[in-house]
Amino acid sequence: MRTRAEADVVVCGGGTAGAIAAIAAARTGARTLLVDQYGRVGGMASTGMSFLGVSDAGGRRALGGIGAEMFERLQTLGAAFADRPDKQVGSVTVADPLALQHVLLTMLVEAGVRFLLHTVCADALVEERRVRGLVLANKAGIELLPARAIVDATGDGDVAARAGARFVLGRGRDGVMQPATRIFRVAGVDIETMFAYLRAHPEEMDLPERWDGSGYTAEDLRTTSVVMDAFPSLVARSRAAGELTVPRDRIGVETGPVPGVVTINATRVHGVDGTDPDAVSRAEIETQRQMFEVFWFLRRRVPGFERAWLLDSAYQLGVRETRHILGGYTLTLDDVLSGRDFPDTVARGAYPVDLHDVHAGAEVLGTTVGGGGVTLRRIERAYGIPFRCLVPAEIDGVVVAGRAISASHEAAGSVRGQAVCMATGHAAGTIAALSCREGVAPRRVDIAAVHHALTEQRAVLFYEPGGPASPQGAASLGSPTAL
Structure with missing residues (x-):
């Protein structure tokens, strides 16, 4: 069985969360390897779906940093609409999917990220409740990959779950999950x-x-x-x-x-x-x-x-919900709808609470509804996502990004949005890289150092009272550009 050379940070999953996480880790100085089961990056963003909730209903920008840079590059290419306000979902940003893949790949290569594509993260190598590496499966067979820190951006929390992290499946009480879709x-x-x-x-x-x-x-x-x-x-x-x-x-x-x-x-x-x-x-x-x-x-x-x-x-089924990895804090529906801040906020979200009926006659947010519908609650003020939601409660060495972070079934209706996944990916990659730099487990990384690094990379963390979070608030919304 082949053993690969150790990496500082390994990102499992090359979707919106994972690609941004890999760029963030590499830019923060870590030797970074991106592993994905497909031969492309971008995940569901490469299907042509729009990015909702880049800004909240009040016009405050929720996504900055690497995600915002990606959109800026796409607009320069004439391959995206500028972020535009929307009555129901806060804002809408639309990009051509092939151009998005090209821009993400360009940014990954520029950052020095190495790739291992057409490869599955099959298992976690765990010693004393700390993930020390991964078991990989690909055309070459089974391989071992030592790593100092892992970002689990699989969408389903595969690495964290196989390492022994506790999780809730779906809405918890019965394990039922939101329905799946093909775009x-x-x-x-x-x-x-x-x-x-x-x-x-x-x-x-x-x-x-x-x-x-x-x-x-x-x-x-x-x-x-x-x-x-x-x-x-x-x-x-x-x-x-x-x-x-x-x-x-x-x-x-x-x-x-x-x-x-x-x-x-x-x-x-x-x-x-x-x-x-x-x-x-x-x-x-x-x-x-x-x-x-x-x-x-x-x-x-x-x-x-x-x-x-x-x-x-879409090259794969659109799965809205599976595992919610339990962290030191579980984000709630009240946190999301109230726009709550946390001292350890590392990302913000403004994608609406978007819950599809789990079955006909399901009760969603206190209302019994017929089959075929969607319950939508817009985000008036973008909410904070704490550091503790990204780090499994009982397992060290792994940081979770994307829809599998620690959130309730209802809160996950917002957390799963692509813009939010990009924000948590930026945070997760930065945390993983800083853990390597400081020589500590991810949960022990100094939150002040995380805030400093993310702020240096233009991420949106906290709002000034009464104003937009960044220069790219509602006042800078542009006009559509067509290919």
């Missing part, structure tokens, strides 16, 4: 025809009762938001005709910087445990079936889609 893109859409239909049929933009906000007009969607859950009447008509069986009451449509291309978020499979490969396999097959069903619904029923074609789909 796909459609090209050849006459977007102006679609918006003309929405102007003529405002009922197709009615908000669900469980959403905050005053509702959209067609002009809002065309010029400001670009993200919508729409067409409830067309969906109901198609379901009554037996054409549409997907358990959704609306179709999520996102326009972007590429003319005629939209991203569709409309498939749904309940009862999927993302840590069970058999369940994931079944969901992969079912969401691909649903994708074609939704596509043909769009072609038949929605004006503007008559000549559209399928462009591509």
Whole structure:
């Protein structure tokens, strides 16, 4: 069995959290290796989905640092819309997915990050409750990789769980998790025809009762938001005709910087445990079936889609929730909705509390609802995420980034947002690198040193009373740029 040379920091997972974590660790001086099971970086961000909640409903920027730099580079390339305010989700930032992958790879290479792709982190090497390295699996076989610190950005807390960290699965009391989804893109859409239909049929933009906000007009969607859950009447008509069986009451449509291309978020499979490969396999097959069903619904029923074609789909199932690794503190729904600050805040979040029905008739945030819906609570003031949420309570040597951090089921409805994952990734990579520099376990890193390093890298940590968190607040919002 081959043993690789020791790395300072190994980041497991190259999605939005992991890629940013690797850049942060390398820029903080650590010899950094990024391990991912695929041959690309960006995770779900590479599907074409927009970034919601980069700023909160009050116009305060929640994401700074490396994530903000990525968007700045994308805008320079003409491959992103500037961050724009939105009535429901605080703000919307849209980027071309292929350009996003290119920019992330460029930033990783510039930082000196090494790569080990098409490789799975199969197990953790643990001595006296401290992770000392990883067991890897790839085409070469089984390999051992010693490491001084690990960032678990797998999305499911795989490394932390295999090391013995305690966790809660799903919502805890019954292990039920939010449903899974496959995102796909459609090209050849006459977007102006679609918006003309929405102007003529405002009922197709009615908000669900469980959403905050005053509702959209067609002009809002065309010029400001670009993200919508729409067409409830067309969906109901198609379901009554037996054409549409997907358990959704609306179709999520996102326009972007590429003319005629939209991203569709409309498939749904309940009862999927993302840590069970058999369940994931079944969901992969079912969401691909649903994708074609939704596509043909769009072609038949929605004006503007008559000549559209399928462009591509996500390379993996979109899993919203699995393990919540238990840290020294568990972020709560009240923390999120109240915009709470902590002395050890290392990241901020402004993605709305976005909870999809776990099953028909589920109770979500105190309300019993029918199947097919989404409960949305916008973030009026971006909340802080404490250092303690990123470090497992009983295991040393690993820092968690992304949706598996220590948060309740309800709070995780916000934590899982891509902009929040980028912020926790920035913090996790910095903490891991500082632990190597100081020669201590990640939990022992001086919080003042973490704050200093993150502030030096323009991360948003704390707000001045009454003002935006950074120069890139609401006043600097730009106009759309198209490829």
